[in-house]
Amino acid sequence: MAxxxxxxVPKTAKSGETILIKTLxxxxxxxxxRKNKKTGKLIPRKIINKFVCKFNGKEVxxxxxxxxxxxxxxxxxxxxxxxxxxxxxxxxxDGGKIITASGNIVVT
Amino acid sequence: xxxxxxxxxxxxxxxxxxxxxxxTTNVSHSESNPNPQGANKLxxxxxxxxxxxxxxxxxxxxxxxxxxxxxxxxxxxxxxxEAGKSCASCHDGVEKMKGVATTYPKYNAEDGKLRAIQxxxxxxxxxxxxxxxxxxxxxNMLGMAALVKNQSKGMPINVKVTGEAQPFxxxxxxxxxxxxxGLDMSCKNCHMDYTDTRIRANILSNGLGNGFPTYRxxxxxxxxxxxxxRGCNKNVRATPFKSGSDVYTNLELFLTAHAMGMxxxxxSVRN
Amino acid sequence: MSMDKIKTKxxxxxxxxxxxxxxxxxxxxxxxxxxxVQATPDKASEYLSKLTSGAAGTKxxxxxxxxxxxENGRTVPITVSVDSPMTESDYVKSVHIVSxxxxxxxxxxxxLSPAMGKAEVSTRMRLGKxxxxxxAAVMNDGSVYTGDKEIKVTIGGCGG
Numbered sequence: 118m119a120x121x122x123x124x125x126v127p128k129t130a131k132s133g134e135t136i137l138i139k140t141l142x143x144x145x146x147x148x149x150x151r152k153n154k155k156t157g158k159l160i161p162r163k164i165i166n167k168f169v170c171k172f173n174g175k176e177v178x179x180x181x182x183x184x185x186x187x188x189x190x191x192x193x194x195x196x197x198x199x200x201x202x203x204x205x206x207x208x209x210x211d212g213g214k215i216i217t218a219s220g221n222i223v224v225t
Numbered sequence: 226x227x228x229x230x231x232x233x234x235x236x237x238x239x240x241x242x243x244x245x246x247x248x249t250t251n252v253s254h255s256e257s258n259p260n261p262q263g264a265n266k267l268x269x270x271x272x273x274x275x276x277x278x279x280x281x282x283x284x285x286x287x288x289x290x291x292x293x294x295x296x297x298x299x300x301x302x303x304x305x306x307e308a309g310k311s312c313a314s315c316h317d318g319v320e321k322m323k324g325v326a327t328t329y330p331k332y333n334a335e336d337g338k339l340r341a342i343q344x345x346x347x348x349x350x351x352x353x354x355x356x357x358x359x360x361x362x363x364x365n366m367l368g369m370a371a372l373v374k375n376q377s378k379g380m381p382i383n384v385k386v387t388g389e390a391q392p393f394x395x396x397x398x399x400x401x402x403x404x405x406x407g408l409d410m411s412c413k414n415c416h417m418d419y420t421d422t423r424i425r426a427n428i429l430s431n432g433l434g435n436g437f438p439t440y441r442x443x444x445x446x447x448x449x450x451x452x453x454x455r456g457c458n459k460n461v462r463a464t465p466f467k468s469g470s471d472v473y474t475n476l477e478l479f480l481t482a483h484a485m486g487m488x489x490x491x492x493s494v495r496n
Numbered sequence: 497m498s499m500d501k502i503k504t505k506x507x508x509x510x511x512x513x514x515x516x517x518x519x520x521x522x523x524x525x526x527x528x529x530x531x532x533v534q535a536t537p538d539k540a541s542e543y544l545s546k547l548t549s550g551a552a553g554t555k556x557x558x559x560x561x562x563x564x565x566x567e568n569g570r571t572v573p574i575t576v577s578v579d580s581p582m583t584e585s586d587y588v589k590s591v592h593i594v595s596x597x598x599x600x601x602x603x604x605x606x607x608l609s610p611a612m613g614k615a616e617v618s619t620r621m622r623l624g625k626x627x628x629x630x631x632a633a634v635m636n637d638g639s640v641y642t643g644d645k646e647i648k649v650t651i652g653g654c655g656g
Contacts, residue, residue: 120296120364125286135613143292145445148622150599177611180619185595185603187571187620188445189289194606197582197613275567426565426650442568443652460653496568496652 124206126220130198138170139193142208142216148184165190167209173202198224267431269487270495278442282494290371290440290492293447296364297372306356312369315353319376326377326489330478332389339393341474342370343449361468367447371438374491382435382489386482397479400472406463412476427496433484434477436493447492450477535601537628540594543601544632547592551640553632558591558643560631569623569649578615578633578641582608588615590634597627623649 120143127136142165149162162184169179177196196204201224208216271279282288301319304311316322329342340348346369347358359366386394401412415424416432423429437450444452451468454476458465466472545552561575580588587610593603606617615633623629630644 120292123286123292123295139286141287141289141292143289172611175611176607177609178617179607180617181605181607183600183602183604185598185600185622187622189292189620191287191289191618191620193287193575193618195612195614195616197611199611275563275565277563277573278567281573424653427652442571445570 122206122208122216122218124204124218124220126204126222128221129223129225132198132200132224134198135195136198136222137193138196138204139191140168140170140206140218141189141191143189144208144210146182146184146186146188146190150184163211165208165210167207168192169207169209170194170196171205171207172196173200174205177204198222200224267433267483267487269433269435269484269490270430270493271436271490273428273430274495278494278496281440282436282490288440288492288494290438290447290494293364293368293438294371294375294492296368297370298368300365300369301372306350306354308353308355310354312349315349319372322373322376324377324380326374326491327380327383328385330384330393330474330481332385332393334389337389339390339471339474339478341451341469341477342373343469344474346370346373362449362452367438367449370449371447371492374438374489377489378491379488381486382481382484384478384481384485386478390478393475394478394482396471397475397477397482400476401479406458406461408461408463410461412457431483433480433487435481435484435487436490436495438491439493439495441495443496450480535595535598537596540596540601540630544592544594544630547590547605548632548634548640549638551634551638553640553642555642557641558631558633560593560629560643560645562629562645562647565648565650566623568652569625571620572623572647572649573618573620574629575616575618576606576631576633576643577617580615580633580635582610582613582615584610585636587636588633589636591615591617592632592634593621594630594632595621595623595627596630598622598624603629623647625649 122140122142125139130136144165145163146165147160147163149159151160152158153160164182164184164186166182167179168182168190170177178194180192182190190208201222203219203221205219206217210216271282274282285291298319301312304314312319326342329345330339331345332338333340333345338344343361343366346366350356351358359369384390404411412432415429420429420431434450434453437453438447440447449468451473454473455465455468557579559577561577562572566572574593576591576593578588578591580586582588588608590608591606593605594601595603603621604619608615626648628644628646630642632640632642634640
């Protein structure tokens, strides 16, 4: 059963205001250097390697992640409110799987 | 020869354990403890957590444990089992669970047993919903237990230890005081005798579990109190019991009773 | 010993040596050869240099916020802020966080834009041991600024 990413985008903002966006995603961020305690075999790496935030289709912020990012990746960053629209978020996993979420904002 | 080797090993381990525990440090906390103490003047693990860990717990959005509370919320309205019911079918909105967690573990006359909240959840699932029970440490059970307990966040713990609950409480107390394992230590040794002293770089808390299920930074996920008990048992080189066992449920009642009056903090963030 | 038997012996030795060689290669591929892979301040500088197109950077404008002591090395909150107006003509293009003592130096690289309004990013990272964590900000004009913070990572409790 899927664990949905959590996103926090203010519902409204004044034009020109700098708003805080937060995201939290459930993921083990398996580093690839841990061993299975019973079999001794290496557990293969599986992490979220990229995070993208777009507003009305244009990239605001993105990040390239490595295994040193903690499990259940968390981000907090800023965006300037200029017009109403939608924030789209993407988490890309090793292997290409993409998890998405989005949040709307009304800018007055 | 083997017996002598083992005795030597255990003795030296005990020696090391004594050395570690004898390193006493006075811990001063400049931040005041915002959580009211229990009736026994014992404190929540929050008191010993560092500022960034507390900040993680205090933000309901970025507290990673809420990723599991979200699972619980989803399951609350999901119909499951042959009876075609969901939790909401009988219990309405999850806010109706407010206050419930403050009384658990609780004696149930139906089967004459002491039940932790997880036992009650599975009882609902199997008897009322005619659905499969959830494993103790599964994402679903952790999520549901955290969700239900979260409804009582901020409320004082108020478990019953008299009457039918008394024999279970007594058994839990006995467990707590019993020395066990290769290190020959009891829960009491760390969590009563040596509270506020260091064990390696950690400081020993009262170990009361008022915030469980908790997001443990070490586990990098949420986990149950019984999982923590298993860890403690293994750490003193004792054979752990099963999660959901009578031993651990009785122990949970003893701990919770000791935290009487302390606030429910579920889901907390701990080391 | 007859000639046939000697030939067989030599072949066996060759096969064993071959097997060991392949085994060593396989181990090396997992990054877990007999020598533990470990970042060092030099390796961190080398890695950072690749990201900043060779520029070593000037210390300043970049603040790395980390606790003094990590409660647990597996989850450590970190915030990096850069002093920048974040306008179309003057903004931070990227922020790179690098470790001096983890198994690998790379942690995370953020790509920023003027649309952010403020050059500050927060995340949670893993730290293997006491070390300095470094951050480098590459501006839109190619200039590079750096900052760092030392953090203590300890072994906890009875089980770690």
